[in-house]
Amino acid sequence: MAYIISDEAKDLLADVKKFCDKEVRQQCKEYDISGEFPKEIYDKALEIGLSAIEVPQQYGGLGLDHITCAALFEEMAKADAGFYTTMSASFLALTPVLLVGTEEQKKWACNKLVEGGYASFGLTEPMAGSDASNVKTTAVKDGDDYILNGRKCFITNAPVADFYVIIASTNKSKGVAGLSAFLVPKGTKGLSTGKHENKMGIRTSITSDVIMEDMRIPQSARLGREGTGFITAMKTLDMSRAYVGCGAVGIAQRALEEAVEYSKTRVTFGKPICQHEAIQFMIADMDIKTETARQMVAHALTLQQNGKPFSRESAIAKCYAGDIAVEVALDAIQILGGYGYSKEYPVEKLLRDAKIFQIYEGTNQIQRAVIAKAAMRMRK
Ligand code: COS
DSSP, X not given: OOOOOOHHHHHHHHHHHHHIIIIIHHHHHHHHHHOOOOHHHHHHHXXXXXXXXXXXXXXXXXXXXXXXXXXXXXXXXXXXXXXXXXXXXXXXXXXXXXXXXXXXHHHHHHHHHHTTOOEEEEOOBTTBSSSTTOOOOXXXXXXXXXXXXXXXXXXXXXXXXXXXXXXXXXXXXXXXXGEEEEEEETTOTTEEEOOOOOOSSOTTSOEEEEEEEEEEEEGGGEESSTTOHHHHHHHHHHHHHHHHHHHHHHHXXXXXXXXXXXXXXXXXXXXXXXXXXXXXXXXHHHHHHHHHHHHHHHHHHHHXXXXXXXXXXXXXXXXXXHHHHHHHHHHHHHHHGGGTTSTTSTHHHHHHHHHGGGTTTSOHHHHHHHHHHHHHHOOO
């Protein structure tokens, strides 16, 4: 099964699949080894407009609905999860701008992506990962400006971003209620990025620190009111988590397909292993998990699309999809046996790529905390 999308969206999906098959899948395998950022692949992706799929039409983007975007992101993740991560991280950064930005900020940021740019969401810090409100970066008022000092870490797209959304404290004494969000263009004096992280998986995405040293920005760069930064960040993550789920579904689907293909050709005890019940049951469970995760993603995004509450469902989709992506990738390795453990075959990469989906955009422990809180609020 797949997401239910319009005929027009199916044509677009077929084009994206063709692009991913021709330009991403094999090429990213090489870049996974070198750990280099595959600029030439991204240049082509930006050229065909993949950085504009979620940008609203009134700001020059394609303004695709959530389910269509999910179908496209799944296809990207199937080809390479680092590729998916790079493309979706820009929309993560655009989300707070669309949520609370002024018309001018929205136009400016959307235009950057429509023109073929990247963006970064800067919330995480060395001491503010799961404990996101423990942000140490400060933004101190100085006349009509703010001066920012601090360091963000594990920031996707940081070295290539055209703009950054930075969460900083404008009032330490107020704690969570003293955090504010800022829209920072690349090239701002005092802004720099750290070294490219040498990651276990999603190696075709680029990740680094963002360092702010006496970085002066005008008051007009603030997103929303002072003190609303944490809630804006939380709302942003609520919206993005189902999309993280669909990246995980892409990995699981690829692992399933690789395992099925192999099982048809590998012969043991006189027949292909796909004819052994032990393998069939594994394949069935891999499919059940992948499809269930996909439908959770679709459900959370449908609620979001229709203006219904979706925080719990988004957390469930992200958490479940991240967990099953690891399980399904492990099962694919098991079905391929010794070959599955070899770098000659694609499934060991799928496991390395899948692991981050239990960690980024809120660990699955944090998702469970969000889900438990929501469950405890439920009425009989
Ligand atoms: N939407 C709107 N408001 C929210 C919210 C949400 N999803 N989650 C929390 N808030 C509000 C709360 O209502 C509260 O406001 P009031 O003080 O007015 O009641 C405020 O934010 C603080 O909430 P809370 O006390 O629950 O915050 P915590 O510090 O306990 O943190 C978690 C809550 C753990 C959910 C949060 O820190 C989190 O999501 N951590 C993971 C961060 C993450 O995903 N990082 C990934 C990197 S970014 S790619």
